[in-house]
Amino acid sequence: MDLILSAFEILMRWDVALALLAGSVGGVLIGAIPGVGPAVAIAILLPATFSMDPIVGLTVLLGIYGSSMYGGAIPAILINTPGTAVNALTTYDGYPMTARGEPRRALSLAYSASFYGGVFSVVCLILFAPLLAKVAPLFGSREIFLAALLGIILVVVAHRGQALIAGALAAFGIFIQTIGLEPVKYSQRYTFDQDFLGSGINLIVVVLGLFALSQAFVLLMDEDEKVHLTKLRGGMFQGLRELSRHPRIATVSASFGVLMGMIPGVGEFTAQFMSYTYAQKTSKRPQDFGNGSSEGLIAAETANNAVPAAAMVPLLALGIPGEALTAMMLSVFYVHNVVPGPALFQNRMDFVVALYLALLILNVLVLIFLLMATKSLIKVVKIPNRFLGVCILTLSFVGVYSLRNSATDCVMAAAFGMIGYILKRLSLPAVPIILGMVLGGIMEVKLRAGMARVKEPLDFIDRPVAFILFLIIVIVLVAHTIRVLKDRKERKEAEWQTKTSSTNFGGLMLRRKSSFLKGRGKQVRARHSKLLRRLTDLF
Amino acid sequence: MPSEREHRFVGPRRGQLVFALAFVVIALLLLSQITGQTRWVEKTKFVAQPRFWPAVGLGGMLLMGGLHLYLLPWRRVSRYDMHEVRNWGKVLEYVLWFMAYVLAVPLLGYLPVTLAFVPALSWRMGYRGRLMMGLSLGFALLTVVLFKSLLGVKIPGGAIYEYLPGALRSFFILYL
Numbered sequence: 001m002d003l004i005l006s007a008f009e010i011l012m013r014w015d016v017a018l019a020l021l022a023g024s025v026g027g028v029l030i031g032a033i034p035g036v037g038p039a040v041a042i043a044i045l046l047p048a049t050f051s052m053d054p055i056v057g058l059t060v061l062l063g064i065y066g067s068s069m070y071g072g073a074i075p076a077i078l079i080n081t082p083g084t085a086v087n088a089l090t091t092y093d094g095y096p097m098t099a100r101g102e103p104r105r106a107l108s109l110a111y112s113a114s115f116y117g118g119v120f121s122v123v124c125l126i127l128f129a130p131l132l133a134k135v136a137p138l139f140g141s142r143e144i145f146l147a148a149l150l151g152i153i154l155v156v157v158a159h160r161g162q163a164l165i166a167g168a169l170a171a172f173g174i175f176i177q178t179i180g181l182e183p184v185k186y187s188q189r190y191t192f193d194q195d196f197l198g199s200g201i202n203l204i205v206v207v208l209g210l211f212a213l214s215q216a217f218v219l220l221m222d223e224d225e226k227v228h229l230t231k232l233r234g235g236m237f238q239g240l241r242e243l244s245r246h247p248r249i250a251t252v253s254a255s256f257g258v259l260m261g262m263i264p265g266v267g268e269f270t271a272q273f274m275s276y277t278y279a280q281k282t283s284k285r286p287q288d289f290g291n292g293s294s295e296g297l298i299a300a301e302t303a304n305n306a307v308p309a310a311a312m313v314p315l316l317a318l319g320i321p322g323e324a325l326t327a328m329m330l331s332v333f334y335v336h337n338v339v340p341g342p343a344l345f346q347n348r349m350d351f352v353v354a355l356y357l358a359l360l361i362l363n364v365l366v367l368i369f370l371l372m373a374t375k376s377l378i379k380v381v382k383i384p385n386r387f388l389g390v391c392i393l394t395l396s397f398v399g400v401y402s403l404r405n406s407a408t409d410c411v412m413a414a415a416f417g418m419i420g421y422i423l424k425r426l427s428l429p430a431v432p433i434i435l436g437m438v439l440g441g442i443m444e445v446k447l448r449a450g451m452a453r454v455k456e457p458l459d460f461i462d463r464p465v466a467f468i469l470f471l472i473i474v475i476v477l478v479a480h481t482i483r484v485l486k487d488r489k490e491r492k493e494a495e496w497q498t499k500t501s502s503t504n505f506g507g508l509m510l511r512r513k514s515s516f517l518k519g520r521g522k523q524v525r526a527r528h529s530k531l532l533r534r535l536t537d538l539f
Numbered sequence: 540m541p542s543e544r545e546h547r548f549v550g551p552r553r554g555q556l557v558f559a560l561a562f563v564v565i566a567l568l569l570l571s572q573i574t575g576q577t578r579w580v581e582k583t584k585f586v587a588q589p590r591f592w593p594a595v596g597l598g599g600m601l602l603m604g605g606l607h608l609y610l611l612p613w614r615r616v617s618r619y620d621m622h623e624v625r626n627w628g629k630v631l632e633y634v635l636w637f638m639a640y641v642l643a644v645p646l647l648g649y650l651p652v653t654l655a656f657v658p659a660l661s662w663r664m665g666y667r668g669r670l671m672m673g674l675s676l677g678f679a680l681l682t683v684v685l686f687k688s689l690l691g692v693k694i695p696g697g698a699i700y701e702y703l704p705g706a707l708r709s710f711f712i713l714y715l
């Protein structure tokens with residue numbers, strides 16, 4: 001109780017209140033505009049938050065992260081275009097509801113489910129915080145190294161069908177993080193005697209390039225789409241009532257969200273997928289899923305909104321971000337010399353709880369805002385794409401230039417913007433680059449520190465947590481290999497079934513080689529030849 | 540008809556081969572420079588060598604990028620690939636717009652340049668009506684006021700502000 005009171009004390013400031021309001025309203029707006037995700041907004045606002053107090057800056061960013069998914073449900077339901085990437089599953093059941101004339105029901109249900117997910121996860125984490133504070137100190141350098149390694153591996157293998165290129169891009173991130181002056185031996189790495197590379201490539205420059213500028217380029221090169229909006233009539237409160245009829249699905253989905261959010265590199269998509277599958281399997285009307293099922297909508301929206309609070313756990317407790325948005329937030333901590341990690345959980349528990357409480361208040365604010373203002377809010381969906389591109393390009397300048405007032409940074413951000421644009425055109429992920437950069441840096445420091453007291457390779461995993469993490473890494477890699485082999489087998493089978501070209505005789509013989517050499521084959525052929533001989537003898 | 544491997548490939552075909560080739564070539568070139576660009580320090584553990592992590596990064600890029608290239612279902616650059624490369628090149632126009640904006644701000648000041656840049660780029664994108672021009676001007680003004688005047692982000696005053704009279708000059712440098 002004391003902890004919660006002291007956390008409230010941290011939050012009782014006018015600038016924190018303003019940050020909460022700005023974060024919630026801004027986040028909803030950003031989420032509601034298709035084409036501007038929370039990543040773009042956080043990347044742009046990041047340098048502006050450096051001059052604020054850590055709690056104020058983080059509240060704004062966390063607010064945008066937490067509330068963008070509420071906003072993202074609006075275009076997903078009304079025009080079948082997810083506002084943020086994680087609202088993709090909302091379109092499955094949300095849009096069919098709009099199509100049959102129930103947009104208001106779908107929206108209010110989405111808000112209520114999101115609210116439940118958000119609040120559930122925050123309450124869970126506040127309750128778990130003391131337990132986490134006990135576990136966090138068990139993580140030394142080796143464990144943090146292994147956890148970071150696990151994070152990278154999970155991010156890579158999560159890109160099904162693209163794991164190799166995702167791995168290569170993560171390695172690219174690890175490489176660009178090494179450019180510049182090496183801090184221990186003071187030697188230059190890959191600077192090519194250029195002064196501007198001496199201090200390394202700034203994470204924020206890369207983030208702004210890969211997320212904000214590339215998105216601006218995509219929008220500028222795109223065509224404008226015509227948007228038809230359905231009119232909303234009536235109140236927005238019926239969703240809360242409908243949600244209360246499905247407490248089991250909402251709770252299980254929120255739990256999936258919390259669990260998946262805590263694991264680095266897994267995040268919203270897996271949580272949504274698992275809860276949607278669960279809801280469909282246990283539903284009395286599974287045939288409705290994908291055709292406007294309220295249970296499907298609840299599963300999708302509850303799971304994705306339970307993730308932001310949980311995603312803060314590895315960041316705060318171990319200093320390891322699990323995805324791009326928390327990786328960006330890490331730089332806010334570093335700028336203020338607050339190093340997230342076990343020490344933060346032990347010494348500044350009130351700060352951690354304050355962040356969670358801020359997220360809780362934020363959810364309430366967003367729900368109130370949305371229930372009141374949805375009708376006027378939906379107009380932002382109509383902003384034309386290319387004009388949005390102009391706006392993002394203008395705002396990206398603030399982000400990059402205010403960092404060090406350097407034109408070289410802007411050139412580098414533009415170059416990364418082009419890389420990001422190419423990746424988007426090819427449907428390749430940019431997130432592994434960012435995580436490679438952040439986790440690569442952490443791994444370098446922690447491996448060096450961890451190896452100082454290690455004589456034999458096996459000593460590295462002689463502590464229980466390190467051993468468990470190592471075991472998980474092995475299991476993940478083995479599971480991934482099995483999946484790749486299974487996919488390969490399926491592909492081969494499909495290739496064989498769909499083969500239309502004529503099969504040559506030599507190939508046919510070669511494939512039947514083993515059957516020819518087996519005893520049964522010999523018997524059959526002997527019988528055939530006997531019959532053939534009898535037949536030929538007749539003539 | 541696309542083969543099963545092409546059918547199961549995640550993402551569009553155009554440009555994949557060119558990207559994978561370029562990625563591997565760059566990784567190879569960078570890796571070939573490793574002895575000159577990093578140092579090997581005597582009496583230091585292998586994992587603490589300054590060369591270790593660049594080698595991990597570049598090795599990973601080369602190995603996994605190479606495997607990705609090898610497993611691509613296409614072996615020849617088609618004309619659609621070249622169309623795509625040209626599309627990547629078209630982005631350079633907006634990169635130039637951005638860089639012109641960046642270079643003009645320290646000379647002419649944040650507010651005047653933004654007030655000119657946003658409507659100009661909107662005009663270029665085809666929004667020439669009165670409403671969109673007004674919106675772009677409003678957006679430009681709002682951006683400057685929000686970020687520089689209210690949030691106080693570090694953007695230097697333009698060189699042109701030096702010619703303004705006393706009090707106005709410091710106001711412009713600080714807030715606009």
